Amino acid sequence: MSSFELNGTTYETDEDGYLVDLGQWNEDVANYLAKEEGIDMTESHWEVVHFLREYYEEYKIAPMIRILTKAIGKKLGKDKGNTKYLYDLYPGGPAKQACKVAGLPKPTGCV
Incomplete structure (x- = not known):
């Protein structure tokens, strides 16, 4: 396990850099x-992060890329629910990188 310090608080991460305590x-x-x-957060990045956190709160699982694109397409529109758009961000x-930024566990099936 690793950790980092930010604003006087220590945050533990797993071997892949995902937060151990999602509540932090x-x-x-x-x-x-x-x-x-290496990501500069924009409004579009935040939209995906907040979507993921809501999804996780409802289903208690971090979605794989296929499920993520389909669910985002339903909620945010077809132009955002595609892999090209999400890979650009x-x-x-x-799924893997956005979940990490969103403080969620690594999605099942991600290597």
Whole structure:
């Protein structure tokens, strides 16, 4: 396990850099994790992060990419519910990278 310190608080992460305690997540943590991933957060990035957090709260699972694109398409529109759009935002893998920034566990099936 690893950890990082931010604003006087220590955050533990697993071996892949995902938060261990999902309850510690906040937008400062998201910005820190995004920066570590080489992502400059925009409104579009936040839209995906907030969508993922709502999805996780409802289903208690981080969605795989196929499920993510379909669910985003239903809620945010077809233009955002496609892999090209999501990969443009999160080039390291939309489900994997966006879930990390959102403070969620690594999606099932992600390597």
